[in-house]
Amino acid sequence: MDRVSMGIAAFLAVVAAFATAAYAQKDKAQEGIEAYREALQDGNPAELYEATGEELWKKPAGPKNATLEACDLGLGAGVVKGAYARLPRYFADTDKVQDLESRLLTCMSTLQGIDTKPYVEAAFGTPPKEDMNALAAFVSGQSKDIPAAVTPTHPKEQAMYELGKRMFFYQGGPYDFACATCHGQEGMRIRMQELPYISSNKGAAAGWTSWPAYRVSSGQMWSMQWRLNDCFRQQRFPEPVYASDATVALSMYMAANALGATMKTPGIKR
Amino acid sequence: MGNPMKIRAASKDGVTEIKVLMSHEMETGQRKDASGAVVPAWFINEVTAKLDGKTVLQAQWGPSVSKNPYLAFKVKGGKAGDKVSVTWVDNKGDTRTDEATVT
């Protein structure tokens, strides 16, 4: 390991040791954080994005001047309620496993005739890609209180799950990080942030059921693709292509691990 | 004109609880953008809430109020079917009014 990754490993070890040693103080601080998160739940600015997303869903757009209302998110054309709880999944018409944002791009292209390249290439939170955050808020909100129900049965879904799992443990980048470095065991944290153990049902649920989410620190609505992109950035990995198989694979891994957990989307985070 | 607010109002045991989520940047005027230029202050500075046509709350806000502001308060009285209206005005003179019905 080079000096930098040693430094980071040392930092994480110190944090873990401090957390154990200062258990009593951690409890009080943790209670405070939980109270803070509880207070944020009522009145989530993500609702403002849900409203914008619904407008985008119903607005005619593109060369075909069509709405997204005939889009099949897996439960049939136009069925939005409960669809997010079943994504990612295999779609016969594209012969691919797709997550929400990948599927939205498909519908925008086939139903509306929109060229999706600008959506893929733009930076997150800038036009036209920012529309995807609103759409993600809207669609995910229609699965609120519904249990996550992703079970890889189709061979391509199973292959995608296995790919996601392999990627999760794959160490790379200048710090030799894998997703598992932070999310691969119980009890990990960075500063006051607990890092969920994503290979477990409980840990995967903590992450998967609460994104897309409104990030109060930046005042932005983050879709799951944006959240994944930021993980890659924090690991100093090369930037993944928006809605690529690599990103869908990781979502598949998380969603399947989170089976049965109640969706609380869209969430609100620090 | 701004984006629509989300207003929820519910009456229970003689008290009407009103919750409002507003869409606004609430720029403090302290922030600098990527080029180093100060992002000018832009924030809601007045809020008026009415229940059944009568003003029940008036607020003055400064830029320390969070982006996409949330406001919650209770009024004695009020009943299902009453109209709630909330108006905000910002420091640029822009204004927005939205209404909701008490459930």
Add this chain to the structure above:
Amino acid sequence: MTQHWMERRPMERRQVLTFVGALAAAGIVVPRAAFANWDKAAFEAKTLDDALKALGAGSPANSGDVQIVASDIAENGAVVPIQAVSKLPNTERIAILVEKNPNMLAAAYDIGPDTVPDVTARIKMGQTSNVLVVVKADGKFYSAAKEIKVTLGGCGG
């Protein structure tokens, strides 16, 4: 964008206020209910004392009947939920101030006669600081303070 009438040339505003002042003197109009002029002096005060002075609060008396309901720790300073409650009869005004913010006065609420003096706001806190709630009741001022710690979560983003 329509220009709010209060943003027009100061001359007009002074004329209007004088007119209302005359009505008030005649006992016809109560200015507080009619207008909510943005209190520039209070919002742009450079010290806590100046902000309190501009609010007319001077040195408010500490009171257990003024309550601040908020978590001891905010995971991020951009959005800190604060519930300000007054148990004092005839509460007219509730103000929320953050001692260490460059803009100390965050919000001031005029409480109508039928409104419960219990407001929830979300404010920005630049750093760990005392949050003050100042209440005007029966013409007198009271306050309470609570320290709220602001942390930086995650990788500092």
